[in-house]
Amino acid sequence: MSVLAIAEHRRGELRDVSFELATAGRELADATDGDLHLAVIGGEVGEFADRLDREGVDVVHTVDEGEEFNHDVYTQAVAALYDEVEPDVLLMPNSVNGLDYAPAVANRLSLPLVTDAIDIESDGVLSVTREKYGSKVETVVEVDADRAAVTVRPGEWPPAEGTNGADVREFDAEIDESAVRSTVTGFQEVGGGDVDITEAEVLVSVGRGIEEEENIALVEALADTLDATLSSSRPIVDNGWLPKNRQVGQSGKQVTPEVYIAIGISGAVQHVAGMKGAETIVAINTDPNAPIYDLADYGIVDDLFDVVPALIEAFGGEPPEV
C-alpha cells in the first residue's frame, strides 16, 4: 500500500504534525510493504525536504509554490501530485489548515474522506478509529474503496526521527492562477495583554462547569489565594467572560506550569493539546468519566461550588458569595 502524506509549515517552520504524519504513513505503508511519499508545498521547500528526510520516508516531493499556505494552491497541488504518485491512501493533517483544503481535495478526486483519525490500520481494508460525541465514544469505520483520504489528529503518533537518504523530487504542479480566489494578507498574534499565562508556575483554569459569568469570581478568588494565575478553556473566552490571552488550548496558549488545576473542565482534545505539558495536573469535575481524568495526576470528583470555597478556606482565604 503506498501512502502520500502532506507536510505542514507556517512562517518558516515545519509543524510537528508533519513528522507525525511520516510515522502514521510509514505504519500504514508497512502493512503492505509499500512506499511512503511525503510532500511539502511552498516556503523553503529545499530546506524543508532535508528536515523531512526521516526514517521510513521513501520520497520527498517538493512543490515550490508560494511562501505560505493558500488553500487554492494546496488543493490544486495535492490533487496534481496525487495523480502523479497514485497512492492508495492520502494523509493530511487534521489541523486548521488541513481542514481548509483536505475536504476540497477529497471532493475533487472523488476520494472517500475520514477526518480526525486517532488510529489507522489496514489488512487490505482501511480501518480508521475516530471519536464521536466529544470523546465520549470511539468509533471504527471501514473504507471499502481502493483509495481514500484521511486526516490525522495532531499529537497521536510519535514524530519520525533520524535521517534516511530519501529520494527528493521537485514537482511542478502547474497551478492555475485564475482558480486562486483567496489571498492571505497577513497574520495576527492574538491574546496579548498584561498577563502571560505561559510564564505562570501555578495555573487555576476554569471551564464550562462554572455555568455563569458571575461565578468566575469564585475561581478568581482561588487563584488570588494561591498566588496563581487564572486561565480558562475555550467556552469561557467564547462567552466573553475572560479575555483571549487567558485561553489554554490548541487555538490558545500552550502552557507548562508546575501545577495546573482544571476546574469544571471536561478535557476536550483541543484543550488538552494546550496543557498536557503541565508537571502536575489536578482536576475538579463532577463527571468521573470526563476525559480530563485520563491526564490528571490528582482528582476530586465533586461539585466545584462546594470544593473551591473549601479550598480557599483551607488556605485562610474567604470565598466570595456566588
Add this chain to the structure above:
Amino acid sequence: MKILIAVTEVAEVEDDFEIDGLAVAEQYLDYDLNEWDDYAIEAGVQLQEAGEDVEVVSVTIGPERSEETIRMGLAKGVDRAIRVWDDALEGEGQLGVETKADILAAVAEDEDPDLVLAGVQSNDDAFGATGVSLADEIGFEWAAVVNDLDLEPGGDVASVHRELEGGVEELTDVELPAVLTIQTGINEPRYASLRGIRQAQSKEIAPEDLADIGLDASVTESPITLTQLYEPETESDATVFEGSPDEEADQLADLLRDKGVVEG
C-alpha cells in the same frame, strides 16, 4: 444578497449512557442546535441587519423532529428554512461528508446564494469537512475556521480571520460567492426574543425530499461503514481524593503545600 446557512441538529450524549449495537441508546441522547451553527446563524443575521435586501435562508438535513431546532434559527432572524429528508436517509445513522455535501449542493444550486455559512463542525460526528467539501462541489471559494468576518452587504470580497493553532490568526480575503465555516467566539449569539419565537411560528419551513432537489437514493451510497462503537477504556491513573468537599479540599491543600508551590 442571499445568505444560506447550513443548520444541523446534533445529538448530545448524557454523562451516563449505554450503547445499543452501533449507536448510543436513544434514551441517552438529547437533540439540540449545533453550537457552531448558532454562531453561523448570528453572523448571517448580523449581515442581514447591516444591509437592505439581504435574505437569510437556513437549510437542514434532518427528520421532522429537527423542526424545533430549525425554529430556533427562525426565531433569531432567519427568514425561511428548508428541511431535506427522505426515507432513503432514514436509518443511515451517520451520513458521510459526500452525501451531506451533495444534498446541500443541490439546495444551493436551487437557491443560488451569494454566501453560505456553516459551523466549523458538528459536535456529534465532528467531521469538520462538510462546508469546504460543499464549496468545492458548487465551485464557490471558501474559508475554514473563520473567527472574524468583515463583509459589506452586497460586497464581493469577504475579509476574514482564520483561527490557526497557537494564538495566531490568518487574515484572508475571499472572493464571493463563498462558503465560510464559522468558529465559535466570532460573535455573541443572541437569545431568541419572545416576539421572535412568535414570529417563527408563521415562517416557512419547506420540507423537501431527495426527488424535490433532483437527487435519488444513490446519494446515500458510501464506501464508509461504521463497524464499531464503544466507550474508550479509561486511561486514568489519577489519585482521587475522597470524602466530603472539605476533606477533599484539605487533601488537595496538603498536596499543594507539599509541592511547595503554595504557602500558607
